[in-house]
Amino acid sequence: MAISIDTICVNSLAASLACEDVIHKSKGSSLNIKLAGFTSSELRAKYNSTLRSIRAAVDVLDGVVG
Numbered sequence: 001m002a003i004s005i006d007t008i009c010v011n012s013l014a015a016s017l018a019c020e021d022v023i024h025k026s027k028g029s030s031l032n033i034k035l036a037g038f039t040s041s042e043l044r045a046k047y048n049s050t051l052r053s054i055r056a057a058v059d060v061l062d063g064v065v066g
Contacts, residue, residue: 001043003033003050009061016057020050 007013010026017024023034035050037043 001035001047003035005031005033005054007031012061013054013057016053017050020053021046022050
């Protein structure tokens with residue numbers, strides 16, 4: 001599964017994924033995230049955890065920047 005996010009805060013969002021079991025690469029203003037799991041429930045758990053980390057980072061950035 002892949003997730004792509006376009007943002008000016010690419011490095012900050014990439015840093016928020018440090019503890020997640022994902023592969024991520026950034027290019028310009030795009031952050032590409034790849035998730036893999038052996039079962040659908042494992043993939044769902046990784047997806048949910050990754051999105052929670054991103055959401056938390058966005059909330060913090062909104063408080064600091066916005």
